[in-house]
Amino acid sequence: MADLLTSTDRGLYCPPGDFYIDPWESVPLAVITHAHSDHARPGSETYLTTEPGREVLRKRLGDDAVIESLPYGAKKEANGVQLSLHPAGHILGSAQVRIEHRGYVAVVTGDYKTDSADKTCAPFEPLRCHLLVSECTFGLPIYRWRPQAELMNDIHAWWLASQQQGRTAILQAYSLGKAQRILAALDLSIGPVLVHGAVEAMSRAYRAAGMNLPDVPRADFTSARATRGKALVLAPPGAHASPWVRKFGPVSTAIASGWMQLRGTRRRKAVDRGFALSDHADWDGLNATIAASGAEEIWLTHGSTGPMSRWLSERGMNVRQIATRFEGELDEEPIAAED
Amino acid sequence: MQRFTKLYFALDSTTRTVEKVAALVRYFSQAQPADAAWALFFLTGNRIKRLVPTGLLRDWIAQTAGLPLWLVEECCDAVGDLAEAVALLVPTHDQTSSEPLHELVEQRMLSLRSLAPAEQKQIVQKAWRELSPTQCLVWHKLITGEFRVGVARTLVVRALASFAEVPPATMAHRLMGDWQPTAESYLALLSGAANEDPGRPYPFFLAHPLEQPLESLGDITDWQAEWKWDGIRAQAIRRAGQLMIWSRGEEVVTDRFPELGCLLKSLPDGTVVDGEILAWRGDQPLPFSALQTRIGRKRLTTKVLQASPVAFMAYDLLEDGGADVRSRQLAERRKRLEELVLGARDCPELRLSPVVVAPSWAALEEAWHTSRERLVEGLMLKRRDAAYGVGRPRGVWWKWKISPHSIDAVLIYAQRGHGRRASLYTDYTFGVWSNGQLVPVAKAYSGLTDEEIHQVDAFVRRNTLEKHGPVRVVKPELVFELHFEGIQASSRHKSGIAVRFPRMARWRHDKQPDEADTLDSLKRLLAAVGQASSLP
Numbered sequence: 001m002a003d004l005l006t007s008t009d010r011g012l013y014c015p016p017g018d019f020y021i022d023p024w025e026s027v028p029l030a031v032i033t034h035a036h037s038d039h040a041r042p043g044s045e046t047y048l049t050t051e052p053g054r055e056v057l058r059k060r061l062g063d064d065a066v067i068e069s070l071p072y073g074a075k076k077e078a079n080g081v082q083l084s085l086h087p088a089g090h091i092l093g094s095a096q097v098r099i100e101h102r103g104y105v106a107v108v109t110g111d112y113k114t115d116s117a118d119k120t121c122a123p124f125e126p127l128r129c130h131l132l133v134s135e136c137t138f139g140l141p142i143y144r145w146r147p148q149a150e151l152m153n154d155i156h157a158w159w160l161a162s163q164q165q166g167r168t169a170i171l172q173a174y175s176l177g178k179a180q181r182i183l184a185a186l187d188l189s190i191g192p193v194l195v196h197g198a199v200e201a202m203s204r205a206y207r208a209a210g211m212n213l214p215d216v217p218r219a220d221f222t223s224a225r226a227t228r229g230k231a232l233v234l235a236p237p238g239a240h241a242s243p244w245v246r247k248f249g250p251v252s253t254a255i256a257s258g259w260m261q262l263r264g265t266r267r268r269k270a271v272d273r274g275f276a277l278s279d280h281a282d283w284d285g286l287n288a289t290i291a292a293s294g295a296e297e298i299w300l301t302h303g304s305t306g307p308m309s310r311w312l313s314e315r316g317m318n319v320r321q322i323a324t325r326f327e328g329e330l331d332e333e334p335i336a337a338e339d
Numbered sequence: 340m341q342r343f344t345k346l347y348f349a350l351d352s353t354t355r356t357v358e359k360v361a362a363l364v365r366y367f368s369q370a371q372p373a374d375a376a377w378a379l380f381f382l383t384g385n386r387i388k389r390l391v392p393t394g395l396l397r398d399w400i401a402q403t404a405g406l407p408l409w410l411v412e413e414c415c416d417a418v419g420d421l422a423e424a425v426a427l428l429v430p431t432h433d434q435t436s437s438e439p440l441h442e443l444v445e446q447r448m449l450s451l452r453s454l455a456p457a458e459q460k461q462i463v464q465k466a467w468r469e470l471s472p473t474q475c476l477v478w479h480k481l482i483t484g485e486f487r488v489g490v491a492r493t494l495v496v497r498a499l500a501s502f503a504e505v506p507p508a509t510m511a512h513r514l515m516g517d518w519q520p521t522a523e524s525y526l527a528l529l530s531g532a533a534n535e536d537p538g539r540p541y542p543f544f545l546a547h548p549l550e551q552p553l554e555s556l557g558d559i560t561d562w563q564a565e566w567k568w569d570g571i572r573a574q575a576i577r578r579a580g581q582l583m584i585w586s587r588g589e590e591v592v593t594d595r596f597p598e599l600g601c602l603l604k605s606l607p608d609g610t611v612v613d614g615e616i617l618a619w620r621g622d623q624p625l626p627f628s629a630l631q632t633r634i635g636r637k638r639l640t641t642k643v644l645q646a647s648p649v650a651f652m653a654y655d656l657l658e659d660g661g662a663d664v665r666s667r668q669l670a671e672r673r674k675r676l677e678e679l680v681l682g683a684r685d686c687p688e689l690r691l692s693p694v695v696v697a698p699s700w701a702a703l704e705e706a707w708h709t710s711r712e713r714l715v716e717g718l719m720l721k722r723r724d725a726a727y728g729v730g731r732p733r734g735v736w737w738k739w740k741i742s743p744h745s746i747d748a749v750l751i752y753a754q755r756g757h758g759r760r761a762s763l764y765t766d767y768t769f770g771v772w773s774n775g776q777l778v779p780v781a782k783a784y785s786g787l788t789d790e791e792i793h794q795v796d797a798f799v800r801r802n803t804l805e806k807h808g809p810v811r812v813v814k815p816e817l818v819f820e821l822h823f824e825g826i827q828a829s830s831r832h833k834s835g836i837a838v839r840f841p842r843m844a845r846w847r848h849d850k851q852p853d854e855a856d857t858l859d860s861l862k863r864l865l866a867a868v869g870q871a872s873s874l875p
Contacts (some may be wrong), residue, residue: 263420
């Protein structure tokens with residue numbers, strides 16, 4: 001049943017169901033695992049996503065996009081194919097796509113994390129299947145994440161130390177997902193928190209979707225000035241190198257991203273601190289998910305597909321690497337400030 | 340160990356000089372002398388030679404973490420730093436060791452030296468169970484002889500000077516030469532009590548590259564010009580009836596150059612001369628490649644000694660009659676140096692670096708143009724009224740180097756870099772044309788901006804033709820102008836040619852690969868350089 005899914009130059013395609021998953025070209029029906037820009041591209045006729053993910057996808061694609069949604073776990077029938085969306089634990093509304101046709105089950109994980117400490121999205125749900133299409137962005141054993149609570153302690157300690165030096169703490173995080181996850185976990189008793197406009201826009205979409213996030217002010221000239229040397233500012237990656245950061249006076253800069261696991265990456269970004277807080281599964285999470293799926297065939301995409309596929313092949317699994325348009329080998333989360 | 344690890348990460352996690360110095364001062368004021376001595380030893384660039392081969396370390400971590408070796412190697416490649424990669428692979432636990440640094444070094448680390456691999460493995464695995472991940476990283480750096488941290492020696496000196504409440508120049512001098520990483524010698528450094536080591540050199544005074552027009556230097560008679568010799572900077576120290584020769588890398592090299600032994604008899608006791616060790620025959624230098632045959636060779640055969648004889652080219656006097664004369668004016672030091680060198684009997688290997696006399700800047704420039712055929716790197720300009728200082732201040736000594744050789748070559752292979760450039764493709768191999776094929780002629784890592792590195796990195800990823808381990812063969816499409824200092828015949832290189840200090844001068848977006856240089860043009864250059872070296 002290999003033809004339930006096929007890798008095309010527009011993205012993953014399900015021929016019997018006649019839909020694409022996260023296509024990078026315009027298609028009639030695009031099933032979207034989550035609203036990050038390398039998975040949700042504009043221009044398709046109709047989009048299908050999860051109920052909780054609709055607002056953020058709308059924010060990304062604009063008012064004109066036709067977006068249908070399904071609650072997690074609900075089944076939709078298309079040409080004899082049963083399609084359902086299940087929590088991936090990556091960001092609000094992120095989904096694994098489960099496709100069933102004549103008793104054969106394929107699951108496309110999209111981006112996912114297995115750590116359930118993130119309170120801003122439904123926790124990852126392990127699924128059994130015949131074919132598993134898994135991301136493996138961090139598919140090397142050097143990537144083993146510390147618990148969120150420990151990383152938040154580190155962030156708080158850095159914030160306090162910045163205050164002692166009279167520096168504003170500029171914490172850079174992907175404006176959709178990571179920023180809200182941190183916002184929800186910050187200890188607001190330490191000091192004032194401000195957010196960049198891009199983060200604010202996405203947080204509004206989270207609130208519209210019913211997510212309860214602390215209401216913190218946007219970082220404008222007045223709020224920045226009033227909180228200099230005390231505030232923690234959540235901003236998109238790249239902000240520390242832009243003129244925008246000047247209004248905060250002396251700053252200490254940091255990035256929250258899985259890539260910060262390596263000192264080299266952190267130094268290259270020229271920030272003071274790096275926190276390896278990731279929204280992707282780590283080495284153990286990937287291996288556990290793949291094993292728990294019971295899949296007889298594994299397709300790998302994104303990141304360390306080469307080493308991960310060799311590792312799994314050597315363990316007797318049937319593995320294939322599939323290309324994506326965006327990363328022959330993307331080493332970075334998008335670093336430019338987002339809309 | 341906790342304190343030292345904390346210091347390591349404090350230094351590693353800031354680019355601000357002030358904060359680095361502050362972290363160092365804090366460390367020196369809190370650490371026990373026995374620990375601070377070792378910290379100082381490592382921070383000032385001393386190494387204990389690799390105690391554990393990196394291959395074994397990879398094997399052991401593969402076994403301990405239950406991973407295949409190839410995957411460990413993938414990890415090392417992705418991290419770009421073996422010590423860090425192995426630390427990230429150590430099975431997790433919650434231990435942190437409070438063992439003092441000097442115990443870790445003297446008991447655990449130094450014991451590795453005399454042990455067989457099986458016993459070494461036990462010590463390393465024990466450390467993996469007891470040290471925290473960050474401590475492991477530092478531990479790996481130490482046992483593989485790769486300890487480096489982003490802090491310049493001058494900053495360490497400044498911090499220690501500040502803690503000891505003495506001027507940095509004083510501390511720089513106290514730190515020169517051989518000192519032992521013990522509590523006693525550390526305390527002596529702070530108090531200035533000891534270090535009567537007769538072999539102790541002075542800190543080398545360094546020159547800035549000349550960037551402005553000559554005329555802006557003012558009157559030419561205020562300046563002394565000398566050839567910029569292409570050898571090994573060294574200090575010859577004649578004290579207490581002994582001769583010691585120190586290289587700028589702060590190594591004693593006396594034994595490597597037996598023919599300089601005559602300096603012992605020719606110089607009076609209490610003399611320190613600054614100069615350059617050169618491969619030299621008759622009245623002219625040999626190419627630097629001749630000197631290279633004398634470096635890093637354990638046993639000096641008669642053949643090597645005959646093929647590449649050396650001389651000591653003296654150009655400054657730092658100590659005279661047992662007194663430090665660095666604060667005197669150059670003109671005065673020079674006069675005395677001339678007396679000493681010209682008065683030295685039976686030591687033709689001791690030479691005086693001649694002053695290049697020119698009536699005007701224009702005339703000096705003409706002389707400068709003859710540098711290449713004289714096998715020198717250009718000219719040095721030194722203020723006649725200046726003291727022999729410390730460090731590299733602007734405006735006192737200028738080095739005026741001749742322009743390098745230049746070729747256009749095509750990027751053919753790429754490898755990932757290390758440290759700050761880990762996981763980026765930053766180490767490149769370049770080829771030139773020979774019979775319709777690109778033959779590798781140079782490797783270069785430096786010269787591009789960060790922005791350009793990112794562009795080339797993206798190109799490499801999208802245009803990989805083959806992968807050989809960490810090396811990627813890329814589509815021959817990008818052309819770069821390479822600069823290099825020297826060229827020599829080499830049997831070790833496929834092209835038959837080796838170039839010295841190659842670096843990327845410019846990315847030639849305007850050139851197609853077929854417009855790059857040919858191996859023939861490099862061979863012509865080699866022939867021309869060879870001729871120059873035989874000129875009178």
